[in-house]
Amino acid sequence: MKIEFDKNNGIIPVIIQDVNTYDVLMFAYMNEEAYDITLRTKEVTFFSNEKQALWTKGKDKNALIFHGVELDEDERVLLMKVEPIQAIGEEGKMTVWGDTFSNQHGILEQLEKKINDRKLNPKDNSYISSLFDRGENHIAEKFGQEAIEMIVDLKNKDKELFSKESADLLLHYLVLLKSKGITLNDVLKTLKSNS
Numbered sequence: 001m002k003i004e005f006d007k008n009n010g011i012i013p014v015i016i017q018d019v020n021t022y023d024v025l026m027f028a029y030m031n032e033e034a035y036d037i038t039l040r041t042k043e044v045t046f047f048s049n050e051k052q053a054l055w056t057k058g059k060d061k062n063a064l065i066f067h068g069v070e071l072d073e074d075e076r077v078l079l080m081k082v083e084p085i086q087a088i089g090e091e092g093k094m095t096v097w098g099d100t101f102s103n104q105h106g107i108l109e110q111l112e113k114k115i116n117d118r119k120l121n122p123k124d125n126s127y128i129s130s131l132f133d134r135g136e137n138h139i140a141e142k143f144g145q146e147a148i149e150m151i152v153d154l155k156n157k158d159k160e161l162f163s164k165e166s167a168d169l170l171l172h173y174l175v176l177l178k179s180k181g182i183t184l185n186d187v188l189k190t191l192k193s194n195s
Contacts, residue, residue: 001071003078005032011047012078019067019081020110025088026057026096030078042066044082057088064088108184111171115178128175136179143172 031047044064122129
């Protein structure tokens with residue numbers, strides 16, 4: 001990918017996105033030197049137009065580890081995928097806009113990765129690994145049990161318990177999908193094509 005820094009007055013805007021949660025963490029600028037340093041060191045480096053200097057977010061405290069980059073179709077903006085070492089906003093907030101801008105759905109992707117890891121690399125003390133060990137029929141049975149428990153708790157007024165049972169059902173649903181070689185993304189594509 002060739003970035004035409006000269007087309008953009010020597011700098012290019014960069015949207016910083018968490019590679020795991022897809023949260024948009026911050027917005028900044030890079031010049032060619034900052035971009036080259038980022039690719040070489042894997043620690044995201046920016047260019048301050050105001051100070052005419054390079055800078056690294058938080059340096060040790062809030063470093064952003066580079067994972068990938070995409071250029072928009074007009075070749076004017078970078079989308080940089082990073083792994084934040086810690087929260088990057090002030091006072092421990094997840095983004096520079098605070099926690100309210102956080103994409104909580106990213107947790108499903110993280111959970112799906114963990115389930116996949118437990119299937120490929122079983123662990124003795126892992127509940128998820130034990131489900132895969134017992135096979136698809138057992139996973140389906142556990143999913144059915146969790147569905148019944150959630151329905152029973154629907155009749156109760158305890159929202160916290162219902163939320164817990166819903167989480168259990170979702171976990172077993174993702175394990176069941178994995179046992180069939182299907183991802184959550186496959187399901188979402190099917191939903192989208194049917195709507």
